[in-house]
Amino acid sequence: MVNRERLALWLSVVAVLIVAAWAAAGADPLEATISLGRDPEPPGAVLNPGGTVDIWWDIEHTSTPNFVYYKLEDPTRTIIYEDSTYPGSSGTTMTQQWTVPVGAPDGKYWVRVEYWSFEAGNEANAEVTFYVCSCTADVCAEKYQDMNCDDILDPGDLPVPDWWICIDTPLGDTFCKRTDVNGQVCWTGMPLGDYIIYEVMQSGWVSIVPASYSFTLTEAGDSFIFFNKIEGASTTGKSRWGRIKGMFE
Numbered sequence: 705m706v707n708r709e710r711l712a713l714w715l716s717v718v719a720v721l722i723v724a725a726w727a728a729a730g731a732d733p734l735e736a737t738i739s740l741g742r743d744p745e746p747p748g749a750v751l752n753p754g755g756t757v758d759i760w761w762d763i764e765h766t767s768t769p770n771f772v773y774y775k776l777e778d779p780t781r782t783i784i785y786e787d788s789t790y791p792g793s794s795g796t797t798m799t800q801q802w803t804v805p806v807g808a809p810d811g812k813y814w815v816r817v818e819y820w821s822f823e824a825g826n827e828a829n830a831e832v833t834f835y836v837c838s839c840t841a842d843v844c845a846e847k848y849q850d851m852n853c854d855d856i857l858d859p860g861d862l863p864v865p866d867w868w869i870c871i872d873t874p875l876g877d878t879f880c881k882r883t884d885v886n887g888q889v890c891w892t893g894m895p896l897g898d899y900i901i902y903e904v905m906q907s908g909w910v911s912i913v914p915a916s917y918s919f920t921l922t923e924a925g926d927s928f929i930f931f932n933k934i935e936g937a938s939t940t941g942k943s944r945w946g947r948i949k950g951m952f953e
């Protein structure tokens with residue numbers, strides 16, 4: 705076969721593949737969406753044992769429902785604590801509750817919902833996690849701006865609202881919240897363990913205290929302060945040395 709024939713053959717194969725891909729895309733308008741939720745959401749934890757988690761979902765679809773499959777798995781994803789198959793459209797909108805049984809391990813549990821239609825088979829899946837812990841505690845943070853640029857947190861320094869504070873949890877997730885009008889943010893009912901809490905630094909600001917803390921959350925709970933000043937802002941008050949010196953003048 706000469707090179708020109710090879711090229712023609714190769715181009716025709718590519719053209720057939722493109723047409724096939726286009727046809728497949730055009731022939732598959734079915735794409736269900738699953739909204740899946742639970743309460744409490746991580747990093748808030750369900751108490752172990754006896755605590756309850758609310759689970760709900762809603763499936764939007766244009767296809768004909770065959771069945772909906774639901775399962776709840778342990779942190780290793782090898783033990784199924786609960787599962788159900790809902791025939792037809794009986795499981796497209798559901799609300800249910802699960803109580804943590806005695807003997808269940810602490811950790812991150814998994815909920816999975818699968819939507820199966822007659823036309824498209826396993827058309828859509830969704831997964832969420834929730835935390836289970838035998839002991840929980842709260843973590844809070846406060847964010848201030850050094851208004852007089854003396855590097856000291858004093859009564860004239862103002863709280864900073866709408867500032868992102870994030871935590872990395874012992875179960876491998878990251879969650880962020882904005883500070884409220886009082887410059888505060890709290891996470892309540894969190895599992896004990898090793899965390900990192902940090903602020904998301906913005907350009908034009910300089911940290912005075914650490915912008916990140918590693919800590920082990922115990923039942924006593926914990927709180928942290930983030931304290932910044934605007935880069936290049938001039939000192940309007942006396943330095944610490946200036947104050948000490950002033951006492952003897």
Ligand SMILES: [Ca+2]
Pocket residue numbers: 850851852853854855856857858861
């Ligand atoms: Ca100050």
